[in-house]
Amino acid sequence: xxxxxxKFGGTSVGDGSxxxxxxxxxxxxxxxxxxxxxVVSAVNKTTDELLGLSxxxxxxxxxxxxxxxxxxxxxxxxxxxxxATIESLGVKSEFIDxxxxxxxxxxxxxxxxxxxxxxxxxxxxxxxxxxVNQGIIPxxxxxxxKGPSGEITTLGRGGSDISAFLMGHCLEAxxxxxxxxxxxxxxxxxxKIEDAILLDEISVEEMRxxxxxxxxxxxxxxxxxxDPLITAKIINFAHGDLTAKGTRIVGPFEKDxxxxxxxxxxxxxxxxxxxxxxxxxxxxxxxITNCLxxxxxxxxxxxxGQNSITAFVDKQDSEKAYHILHNLVIETDVLSSLxxxxxxxxxxxxxxxxxxxxPGIISNITEPLRKNNINIVEISSSQTAVVLYVDWKDGExxxxxxxxxxx
Ligand code: ASP
Ligand code: MG
Numbered sequence: 001x002x003x004x005x006x007k008f009g010g011t012s013v014g015d016g017s018x019x020x021x022x023x024x025x026x027x028x029x030x031x032x033x034x035x036x037x038x039v040v041s042a043v044n045k046t047t048d049e050l051l052g053l054s055x056x057x058x059x060x061x062x063x064x065x066x067x068x069x070x071x072x073x074x075x076x077x078x079x080x081x082x083x084a085t086i087e088s089l090g091v092k093s094e095f096i097d098x099x100x101x102x103x104x105x106x107x108x109x110x111x112x113x114x115x116x117x118x119x120x121x122x123x124x125x126x127x128x129x130x131x132v133n134q135g136i137i138p139x140x141x142x143x144x145x146k147g148p149s150g151e152i153t154t155l156g157r158g159g160s161d162i163s164a165f166l167m168g169h170c171l172e173a174x175x176x177x178x179x180x181x182x183x184x185x186x187x188x189x190x191x192k193i194e195d196a197i198l199l200d201e202i203s204v205e206e207m208r209x210x211x212x213x214x215x216x217x218x219x220x221x222x223x224x225x226x227d228p229l230i231t232a233k234i235i236n237f238a239h240g241d242l243t244a245k246g247t248r249i250v251g252p253f254e255k256d257x258x259x260x261x262x263x264x265x266x267x268x269x270x271x272x273x274x275x276x277x278x279x280x281x282x283x284x285x286x287x288i289t290n291c292l293x294x295x296x297x298x299x300x301x302x303x304x305g306q307n308s309i310t311a312f313v314d315k316q317d318s319e320k321a322y323h324i325l326h327n328l329v330i331e332t333d334v335l336s337s338l339x340x341x342x343x344x345x346x347x348x349x350x351x352x353x354x355x356x357x358x359p360g361i362i363s364n365i366t367e368p369l370r371k372n373n374i375n376i377v378e379i380s381s382s383q384t385a386v387v388l389y390v391d392w393k394d395g396e397x398x399x400x401x402x403x404x405x406x407x
Contacts, residue, residue, distance in 0.1 A: 001033050001034060001035060002034045002035070002174040002175060003034070003035045003036075003037070003132065003171060003172070003173045003174050003175075004029060004034055004035065004036050004037070004173060004174065004175045004176075004177060004242065005036075005037045005038075005039060005164055005167050005168040005171065005173045005175070005176045005177070006026065006029075006036060006037070006038055006039070006164075006176075006177040006178075006179060006242060007038075007039040007040070007041070007142060007160055007161065007163070007164035007176070007177070007178050007179065008022050008038065008039070008040045008041060008082070008179045008237070009041050009160070009178070009179060009180040009181065009237075010041045010042055010043060010044050010045065010046070010047075011044065011180070011181035011237065012179045012180060012181065012237030013040060013041070013043050013044075013078055013081075013082065014043060014044045015043075015044075018237065019043075019081055019082060019085050020085055021237070021240045022082070022085075022179065022237065022240075023082060023085035023086045023088075023089055024089060024240065025179075025240050025241055025242050026038055026086060026137060026242070027086060027089045027090075027091050028241075028242070029242050029243075030091055030137060035132045035133075036132075036137050037128060037132060037137070037138050037140065037167060037171060037173070038082060038083075038086075038137060038138065038139040038140065039139075039140045039141075039142045039160055039163045039164040039167060040075065040078045040079050040082050040139060040140070040141065040142055040160070041074075041075065041078065041142045041143065041160040042071075042074025042075050042077070042078050042143070043074065043077065043078050043081070046073075046074035046077070046078075047071050047074045047143075047157070050070050050071050050073060050074060051067070051070075051071060053070075054066070054067065054070050063111075064111035064112050065111045065151065067111065067112060068111040068112060068151075068152050068153055068154045069151075069152055071143075071154055072098075072141070072143075072144050072152045072154065074143075075097075075141035075142055075143050075144055075160070076097050076141060076144075078141075079095040079096070079097055079139045079140065079141045080095050082095070082139045083095035083137075083139040086137050086139070091137055092134075092135060092136045092137065093136060093137040093138070093139055094131060094136055094137075094138055094139070095138075095139045095140075095141075096128065096138050096139065096140045096141070097141045097144070098141070098144050098145070098146040098150075098152050101127075102124075102127040102128060102131065102138075103124070103146055104121055104124040104125045104127060104128055104140075104167070104170065105121050105124075105140075105144065105145045105146065105163060105166065105167075106120040106121050106124060106145065106146055107145035107146065107147055107153045107155070108147065108148070108153075109147045109148050109149070109151070109153070110147075110153065111147075111151075111152075111153050111154065112153075112154055112156065113154075113155070113156045114145045114147065114153035114154060114155055114156075116145065116155070116162075116166060118166075121166065121170055122169075122170045125167065125170035125171055128140070128167070128171060129171055132171075140163065140167065141163075142159065142160020142161075142163040142164065143155055143159040143160040143163060144163075155221075156219075156221075158216075158219045159219060159221075160219075161178060161218050161219035161222035162219050162221050162222045162224075162225070164176055164178060164222065165222040165223065165224070165225040165226055165232070166222075166225045168225065168226075168227075168230055168232070169225040169226075169227050169230070172227075172230075173230055174230065174231065175230065175231045175232065175233075176226075176230055176231070176232040176233075177232070177233055177235060177242055178217075178218065178232070178233070178234045178235070179235055179236075179237045179242075180217065180234060180235070180236065180237065181236065181237060182217065182234075182236060183198050183235075183236045183246055183247075184198050184199065184217075184233075184234045184235065184236070184246035184247030185198070185199045185202050185207070185210070185215070185217055185234060185247040186198055186199065187199060189215075198246075198247065199247050200245075200247065200248065201247065201248045201249075201250055202247055202248070202249055202250070203249075203250055203251045203252070203253065204223050204226050204249060204250070204251040204252040204253075205251060205252060205253070207223060207249050208220055208223045208384060209382075209384055211223070212384055217234060218234065218249075223249075223252075226249065226251075226252065228251055228252055228253070231248065231250075232248070232249040233245075233246050233247060233248045233249065234246045234247050234249070259350065259351045259406060260348075260349075260350050260351075260406075261347060261348070261349050261350075261399060261402050261403045261406060262347070262348050263345055263346065263347050263348075263395055263396075263399050264300070264314075264345070264346040264348075266314050266315055266316060267314075267315040267343035267344060267345065267392045268300055268312050268313065268314060268315065268343070268344050268345070268346045268389065269312070269313055269314070269315050269317075269318035269321075269340060269341065269342075269343055269344070270310050270311075270312055270340075270341035270342070270344060270377065270378065270389070271310065271311045271312075271313065271318070271321055271322060271325055271338060271339070271340055271341065272308055272309070272310045272338060272339050272341060273288065273308060273309050273310070273311070273325060273329060273335055273337075273338040274307055274308045274335070274336055274337055274338070275307065275308075275329075275332075275334045275335040275336050276307065276334055276336070277306070277307070277334065278304075278306070278307060278308070278309060278334055278335070279304060279305075279306055281334050284309075284332075284334065284335075285302070285304065285309065287328060287332070288302075288309060288311060288325065288328065289302070289311075291324050291325070291327075291328055292311070292313070292321055292324065292325070295320065295321075295324055297313055297317045297320065297321050297324075298313065298314065298317070299311055299312065299313060300312040300313065300314070300346060301346075301378075301380060301387060303378060303380060310341075310378065311325070312344075312346070312378075312389070315343055318340060319340075322338070322340045325338055326338060341377070342377070342391060342392070343391075343392040344377050344378070344389040344390060344391060344392055344395075345389070345390055345391070345392050345394065345395025345396075345398065345399070346387060346388075346389055347387070347388045347389075347390065347395070347398055347399055347402060348385060348386075348387050348388075349365060349385065349386045349387070349388070349402055349406070350384060350385045351384075351406060362379075362381060362386060364405050365386060365388070365402055365405055366379070366388075368401040368402070368404065368405060369388075369390070369398055369401060369402075372397065372398075372401060374390055374391075374394045374397065374398050374401075375390065375391060375394075376388055376389070376390055377389040377390060377391065388402070
């Protein structure tokens, strides 16, 4: 017997017949002997409509608290509808909203981007488990939370994905299914490139990067709660079948990869190449990377400026890389000279907090280094990772300082 948490997105419950089809797919799994917990979004674009209405009526005077209360009506309604539909199909169901004593998702008081109190939520989830064990199908409002004074909060737009992964984690579900209006994750946006293909499988690591770079399929924060032991998939509602194939999300493969600091075990050497107007020269980067690749030298990173390009290689390879690149510099007009820099420790910091909502996160990391007189030789950052290079001798100290920031 499996415990399945299934989330239905707005389109998948977009009209009466879709709600019925969705509820039937849940009942089918239940009839096979599985336990099912449903998380549901607002019907179609209800959230947008409610926001539009309140903006038109109230405009700038609408408080965040009022906004959350009004938006919540979308999920308050859809959960009732969905639960009643399951009952109409002959199975016991209960809708669970933040007014219900059994409501599990507890947050801080931020009305529109509430932060989840994981410990409390985890504890309160026992109540949901009890319902399930009594043969009842709980239908939980997605997107919503309950703040410290019992007020309704919301997890941010698209937040019902977070609700689903959070519930999956707390209930120790076997599977999380996200039912949406696409077949799964594509190799790219099919509206932009026709040849895009559907992926059978994607890792949490890749999915998270995709999501933070704007792919709409899944809220990036949802993956924080993805347990490696829980299978997860994204499927199209059109199948009307929860066993349908879509894209499986696997992993995470590294423990704590969602928030981690690591140091590369060997020193990393920096090789800086300078030249005039380098970035305007087509194919120059490729030349540099190709000649290293031809000699089986891995590049850990590369940073490019107007008049210089720095390549980061393992110290073991650095002498060889230095000579190879020197030949290239001599051969190539626009390149004038190069130097082999000091040995550095490469510290990689991965955290979902880099996704842009926490201003100053990079300075939080660099500040303790400054205070301890540790010079940052290079820094590169993406939406999900920051890579710092410091003098090799400072590596361990810097690692511990950065680790302290994340905890
Ligand atoms: N209904 C909410 C929204 O439109 C939450 C969700 O659908 O995930 O943002
Ligand atoms: Mg969504």
